Amino acid sequence: MQFVDIALMTNTVISFVQSASYPIRPGNLVRPLIDGEPAFRRICEAIEAARQSVWVTVTFMWADFEWPGGRGDTFDVLDRAAARGIDVRVIFWRPDANTERFRRNAFWGSAVHIDLLNRRRSGVKIRWDRAHPGFCQHQKSWLIDAGADNETAFIGGINLNPHSMVMPGHSGEGHNHDVYVELAGPSVVDVHHNFVQRWNEASERLTEHGRWGIGSEANLQFPAQVPAERGNAVVQIQRTMHRGCYLDGQATPGGILYDIASGEQSNFDQYCAAINAARRSIYIENQYVDVPEIVDCLHRALKRGVDVVLLMPSEPDLSLQIPPERQALLKARAELGTFESFMLAGIAGIGSDGRRKSIYVHAKLMLIDDEWATVGSCNLHRFSLFGNAEMNVAFSEPNTVRAFRCELLREHLDQDTFDIDDRAALHLFRKIARENRRKFEAGNHIWQGLAFELDLAKYIG
Known part of the structure; x- marks a missing residue:
């Protein structure tokens, strides 16, 4: 491992890593969002204010998950954005034979799921993506207005799970405690790059029922510019990627070519x-x-x-x-x-x-x-x-x-x-x-x- 030391105001030295796809970038705004109700309320606000795009990576989505403020289920939220002309894209995980036990709470493109999309006449563009056999596409990210001046990302661990929506202290029954962060500034370009890299090489994109929606057949262009500085945080986007899942190691803006075909273990x-x-x-x-x-x-x-x-x-x-x-x-x-x-x-x-x-x-x-x-x-x-x-x-x-x-x-x-x-x-x-x-x-x-x-x-x- 190689490390990059960042000396802070208090002379503490924290080591970021050089094994990552993405560089260390100053000038970011980072806002932690603790627990599901506040996090999803803020994400909803960002989706409703989006001017051009909403791009999402989803692992699990419970059928009975409802967004805060009476906004309905996930497709209610996303389809409303699509109806305004927003480019809405989702990469969903499709479990394989070794992980099929997780299908119950995954929107993996079953006949029932395709029928739901047809009945809704959903305007969302979808690609399904498997992981390396036995593993999971476990990223949870929301990217708003990719490439625009106001580009914003949300990254964390909260699934679209009704148990994430109970506030601590109100009831301990069935509650999950979890966190997202809202990110604005230069490092959002790397969340953008990650989405494009995964979208373009999503494993099921060329298979029958491996994608959904008009426009889902088209690949995306990698980002070309770094967003303006928005705060004082030094940030690095770090990942786990299994060897062989993605092949295009095109550099992120301001970064270097990365051999993603060999995988990444910067986390x-x-x-x-x-x-x-x-x-x-x-x-x-x-x-x-x-x-x-x-x-x-x-x-x-x-x-x-x-x-x-x-x-x-x-x-x-x-x-x-x-x-x-x-x-x-x-x-x-x-x-x-x-x-x-x-x-x-x-x-x-x-x-x-x-x-x-x-x-x-x-x-x-x-x-x-x-x-x-x-x-x-x-x-x-x-x-x-x-x-x-x-x-x-x-x-x-x-x-x-x-x-x-x-x-x-x-x-x-x-x-x-x-x-x-x-x-x-x-x-x-x-x-x-x-x-x-x-x-x-x-x-x-x-x-x-x-x-x-x-x-x-x-x-x-």
Whole structure:
């Protein structure tokens, strides 16, 4: 791995990576959007204000998902934009024989799906795209007015899932916690480039029922210019791409030719580099942490005296295949819990019966030293890091990252941490979460906030 060091105002050095398709670009505006209802409300506003295009990558879309504000389902939102003359395109994932168990909540182009599009007379242009066998096209992105002065992107991990629309604290029943970021400025051109690269080489584009809509047969032109600066954040778009899925390595504007045919693992490289660069604090929210290299990086950080909080689902999803080295990995991960400066936590809200109910942590984010962060679709498991198609936004801008940390902890702890630094905030997190665990074990469901400590030695997710 090769790294590029960005020295920030506080002299913290964070390593971006040179293994990415896309360059490091200053001058961006980054706005985190926490949880589904605020995120999709803002995305709706952007779609309704679009002047020329709405381009989307979708992994999962539940049939009963409804957009906020009574806007209807996803095709209601997109077809209204298309009816205004907006160029609306979607790349949907089509699971293969090895991943067909995921078809239930994927819009994969079945006869039922094609019939729905026909009945709607949908104006949306669609291409379906498989991943490398056994993997997933897992990117979640929304690109508004590609190539225009107001070009804006939304990147994150939130699926079109009704469980993403319940606000934390209102009810813990069936709720998913997740995050998007809104991005404006030079790095949006790389989200644009990613969409064109995938659209033009979508695996099913030449097969029967592999595309939909008038104009879906045409390829797109790669972007030609970098958007104007809109803020102060340094950003790099990072991806996971499996070898052989895409062949056209045309450079993004201001970038260099990239051998995409050999794949990309800049998400993995970035997670390792950022953890290794941490000096004070690491805050992670993720569905999974089951890659030995990541666990080893965290262990070294703890030995350096870094404070680490890891927020994961308190009731983990165990549907992934268990790797042969699982027991050794669980032992290595459990050793993290021997450090006083480490905590594994989950979150739980109050259900309709007055008892705590698990909130599923679906977010994929990491904050380092109150200076640097990454948000996207990439989990810390081997599928996301080495096989799926994934996309994250890595960014450095101290004011944005600090505000992001404060907003996350305000939700999880029901306490404002603006007046304390990152390390003190994680100390407070551990104190509140540990007390909440004691209350939970005693049958007391009246807690401060949502966070509670999990037993790392028994955690198998």
